Amino acid sequence: MRFKNRITEMLGVEYPIVQAPMGWIARAQLASAVSNAGGLGIIETSSGELDAVREEIGKMRQLTTKPFGVNIAQAFVRDPNIVQFVIDQGVKFVTTSAGDPTKYCRALKEAGLTVFHVVPTLKAALKAVEAGVDGLVVEGAEGGGFKNPQPVSTMVLLPLVREKTNVPIIAAGGITDGRTMAAAFALGAEGVQMGTRMVSAAESPVHQNWKNAIVAAEETDTVFLNQFSRPALRALKTQKTARLERELVPNYQGPPVMAEFARAKDLYFGGDMEASIALSGQVAGRIDSVKPVKQIIRETVDEFFATVGGLAATYA
Amino acid sequence: MRFKNRITEMLGVEYPIVQAPMGWIARAQLASAVSNAGGLGIIETSSGELDAVREEIGKMRQLTTKPFGVNIAQAFVRDPNIVQFVIDQGVKFVTTSAGDPTKYCRALKEAGLTVFHVVPTLKAALKAVEAGVDGLVVEGAEGGGFKNPQPVSTMVLLPLVREKTNVPIIAAGGITDGRTMAAAFALGAEGVQMGTRMVSAAESPVHQNWKNAIVAAEETDTVFLNQFSRPALRALKTQKTARLERELVPNYQGPPVMAEFARAKDLYFGGDMEASIALSGQVAGRIDSVKPVKQIIRETVDEFFATVGGLAATYA
Numbered sequence: 001m002r003f004k005n006r007i008t009e010m011l012g013v014e015y016p017i018v019q020a021p022m023g024w025i026a027r028a029q030l031a032s033a034v035s036n037a038g039g040l041g042i043i044e045t046s047s048g049e050l051d052a053v054r055e056e057i058g059k060m061r062q063l064t065t066k067p068f069g070v071n072i073a074q075a076f077v078r079d080p081n082i083v084q085f086v087i088d089q090g091v092k093f094v095t096t097s098a099g100d101p102t103k104y105c106r107a108l109k110e111a112g113l114t115v116f117h118v119v120p121t122l123k124a125a126l127k128a129v130e131a132g133v134d135g136l137v138v139e140g141a142e143g144g145g146f147k148n149p150q151p152v153s154t155m156v157l158l159p160l161v162r163e164k165t166n167v168p169i170i171a172a173g174g175i176t177d178g179r180t181m182a183a184a185f186a187l188g189a190e191g192v193q194m195g196t197r198m199v200s201a202a203e204s205p206v207h208q209n210w211k212n213a214i215v216a217a218e219e220t221d222t223v224f225l226n227q228f229s230r231p232a233l234r235a236l237k238t239q240k241t242a243r244l245e246r247e248l249v250p251n252y253q254g255p256p257v258m259a260e261f262a263r264a265k266d267l268y269f270g271g272d273m274e275a276s277i278a279l280s281g282q283v284a285g286r287i288d289s290v291k292p293v294k295q296i297i298r299e300t301v302d303e304f305f306a307t308v309g310g311l312a313a314t315y316a
Numbered sequence: 317m318r319f320k321n322r323i324t325e326m327l328g329v330e331y332p333i334v335q336a337p338m339g340w341i342a343r344a345q346l347a348s349a350v351s352n353a354g355g356l357g358i359i360e361t362s363s364g365e366l367d368a369v370r371e372e373i374g375k376m377r378q379l380t381t382k383p384f385g386v387n388i389a390q391a392f393v394r395d396p397n398i399v400q401f402v403i404d405q406g407v408k409f410v411t412t413s414a415g416d417p418t419k420y421c422r423a424l425k426e427a428g429l430t431v432f433h434v435v436p437t438l439k440a441a442l443k444a445v446e447a448g449v450d451g452l453v454v455e456g457a458e459g460g461g462f463k464n465p466q467p468v469s470t471m472v473l474l475p476l477v478r479e480k481t482n483v484p485i486i487a488a489g490g491i492t493d494g495r496t497m498a499a500a501f502a503l504g505a506e507g508v509q510m511g512t513r514m515v516s517a518a519e520s521p522v523h524q525n526w527k528n529a530i531v532a533a534e535e536t537d538t539v540f541l542n543q544f545s546r547p548a549l550r551a552l553k554t555q556k557t558a559r560l561e562r563e564l565v566p567n568y569q570g571p572p573v574m575a576e577f578a579r580a581k582d583l584y585f586g587g588d589m590e591a592s593i594a595l596s597g598q599v600a601g602r603i604d605s606v607k608p609v610k611q612i613i614r615e616t617v618d619e620f621f622a623t624v625g626g627l628a629a630t631y632a
Binding site: 153156162281304308 | 317319321389437438440456457458466468469470471472475476478479485489490491492493495496498499500501502503504535536540544562565566597598599601603620621622623624625628630631
């Protein structure tokens with residue numbers, strides 16, 4: 001059983017399974033495990049720590065001979081040289097997100113990179129296609145992280161974008177196994193991206209407390225914060241985020257939500273779950289154990305083919 | 317191409333496509349069109365107008381010889397005789413919703429009815445199975461109408477409930493065509509329920525202004541209201557609901573959201589979109605025209621088989 005579609009061809013991977021570019025987390029230890037398992041690891045730049053990112057990309061070349069990508073989270077990387085920085089690293093695949101798709105697309109394409117833009121709405125998708133992207137990451141609002149303040153779920157957004165565009169789509173938001181991967185493919189995707197599943201992986205560098213919180217979470221244990229401002233975000237419910245959910249409403253007068261990330265590393269790597277915000281998708285409620293990346297990808301692929309085969313046997 | 321699974325067997329229908337039980341709307345004109353097209357029409361009781369409902373069930377027997385069902389929306393029908401009322405109508409299939417599944421399940425089952433309970437969380441699903449229901453309607457938060465205040469999308473909730481229970485599942489929330497039906501089946505459903513798609517149908521009794529508003533809506537044009545109280549609900553964005561979205565936050569002091577339904581009929585049948593709240597799912601953004609029910613169901617079935625066939629050809 002193997003995959004052969006536009007995403008595997010463009011990315012040069014065995015399996016069209018991409019790891020999401022979580023700030024500070026999507027670095028060589030995790031990303032190389034994903035690439036070595038046949039998926040596509042992605043290195044983040046949203047931490048803004050470009051020196052560290054350069055070092056991580058260097059480590060990737062030691063840890064894997066397989067393809068990997070870089071993400072440019074436009075709203076979070078203010079360095080005007082980010083495009084040249086990415087080009088200089090010699091990677092072939094980049095996702096751009098959280099910003100205007102016309103801003104970097106041409107320069108990246110002219111340098112020979114394959115460019116996918118992350119979109120939370122049809123309007124954003126059409127704008128990205130117009131800008132000349134090679135493909136889209138279509139991100140439903142059940143996913144974790146920074147979100148459009150007008151949330152639309154994968155079940156609605158993905159087929160809508162599929163109907164109105166022709167470029168290959170990587171589905172994000174709610175994807176955590178082979179069943180959800182098969183559903184995303186039924187909706188028109190040719191690849192999937194996993195965030196929370198990878199945060200919880202054995203090779204993820206986050207503190208065990210965060211992984212344990214994902215494993216313990218029910219499907220109702222995320223909050224959607226700051227919907228009346230920007231950026232909105234989805235995170236695990238903690239004492240802090242439950243309080244913020246009730247405070248970040250119209251006429252809120254306190255400090256901006258981004259101030260909560262000042263102590264992000266105390267949560268991410270120190271394990272103090274109340275120090276900051278643990279970005280996470282609703283799939284936390286479906287994750288019952290910490291697994292190595294290789295196992296996650298193998299089980300996903302096996303279940304994908306079993307699901308498609310089962311549907312075909314019953315209904316085709 | 318035909319369907320044969322637990323849902324078609326239990327419901328006695330050709331296609332496992334169920335019409336949602338929208339208050340005032342899910343009456344004989346719409347429900348008979350669904351049943352005659354091979355799906356399952358459902359008559360509502362959430363309007364509380366049991367005399368009218370009795371008359372509608374009488375009309376159903378004139379308009380169709382096919383099976384149909386009744387919904388008991390427990391939070392909205394306070395009549396203690398509702399169970400006997402439903403049994404007396406001679407229907408064989410009932411969905412219960414918005415309440416404790418143990419309350420009516422035994423009496424309905426003892427009277428020979430097939431009982432499905434509508435659930436928005438895994439916890440509710442497990443409780444319903446424990447109560448002895450025959451199956452579940454698993455309802456993702458992208459759907460319209462009254463919702464759990466802790467929203468979980470279909471892509472997350474449906475496979476979670478599938479993994480943890482064995483009863484047949486009808487998927488609701490985000491389902492509007494064959495692609496989404498195939499995705500729901502990949503996630504473990506054996507049937508689907510459509511609400512907004514049926515509100516927009518030619519045979520739907522709502523005013524043309526509401527249908528036009530669904531056709532005009534983008535996928536971001538719904539609001540999720542009253543999340544910090546009960547009942548939460550999803551509706552089309554209008555001047556009224558955009559205002560309510562910003563008002564119905566913690567420490568809200570105004571009249572309860574249900575007071576907005578005092579003039580529901582002026583919206584539903586009079587076409588004054590600001591008179592009340594037009595309950596609607598995110599799929600409004602995917603609906604581009606008013607179609608007869610028969611066409612909706614035929615296109616859904618054709619696209620379902622085409623989608624499954626396409627997946628099988630590429631990946632099985």
